[in-house]
Amino acid sequence: MQINVAQLLRAPIGSVRDYDIKQVIDITGDGVSSLVQGQVRLMRTNRSILVKGTLDTEAELTCSRCLGQFECPLVMKLEEEYYPTTDVITGAPVPVPDEPGLFTIDEHHVLDLTEAVRQYVLLAIPMKPLCKEDCAGLCPYCGHNLNRGLCGCTSQKTDPRWAELSKLKKKGN
Ligand SMILES: [Zn+2]
Numbered sequence: 001m002q003i004n005v006a007q008l009l010r011a012p013i014g015s016v017r018d019y020d021i022k023q024v025i026d027i028t029g030d031g032v033s034s035l036v037q038g039q040v041r042l043m044r045t046n047r048s049i050l051v052k053g054t055l056d057t058e059a060e061l062t063c064s065r066c067l068g069q070f071e072c073p074l075v076m077k078l079e080e081e082y083y084p085t086t087d088v089i090t091g092a093p094v095p096v097p098d099e100p101g102l103f104t105i106d107e108h109h110v111l112d113l114t115e116a117v118r119q120y121v122l123l124a125i126p127m128k129p130l131c132k133e134d135c136a137g138l139c140p141y142c143g144h145n146l147n148r149g150l151c152g153c154t155s156q157k158t159d160p161r162w163a164e165l166s167k168l169k170k171k172g173n
C-alpha cells in the first residue's frame with residue numbers, strides 16, 4: 001500500500017491526488033490476508049501530506065455468542081498526516097515533529113499506508129462480535145448451536161440432572 005508522493009511534495013500547498021486502493025494485506029499478522037479497498041485523497045499541506053479516505057475490508061471473526069466463525073464487514077474512515085523526512089528538492093533531512101506514533105514518508109518519498117490501515121482495522125473490529133444481530137447462541141446444557149435449530153433440552157427448560165433431583169425431593173416430602 002505504497003504511494004510515491006515525490007510529485008505531490010513538489011506541488012503547491014492544497015494540491016490533491018486521488019488514488020484507488022485495492023490490496024491484500026495480512027492485518028492481524030496471523031497469516032490471514034484480507035482484501036482492503038476504497039479511495040483515498042492525498043493533500044499537500046504546508047508541512048505534510050494529509051491522507052483522507054474510506055476503505056473497507058472483511059475480517060474473519062469468532063462470534064462472541066455462538067463461537068461460530070463469520071466474515072465481518074468493516075468500514076474505516078482514514079484520516080492521517082504523513083510527514084516528509086527528506087526535502088524533495090534539496091535531499092536534506094527534514095525534522096519531524098516529536099510525537100509518538102507519527103507517520104512519516106521515507107527518504108525515497110514513499111508514503112506507506114499499510115501500518116495506518118492495520119491500526120484502523122483493529123479499531124474497527126467490535127469488542128463482542130456477533131455473527132448476526134439476533135444470534136441465538138449456544139444451548140447452555142448441551143452446547144448445541146441454536147442458530148441451526150432447537151436441541152432436545154430447550155423444550156424441557158430444566159437441566160435433566162436437576163429434574164432427577166426434584167423427583168427425589170418430592171418423594172421425601
Ligand atoms: Zn453467533
Ligand SMILES: [Zn+2]
Binds near residue numbers: 142
Ligand atoms: Zn441443548
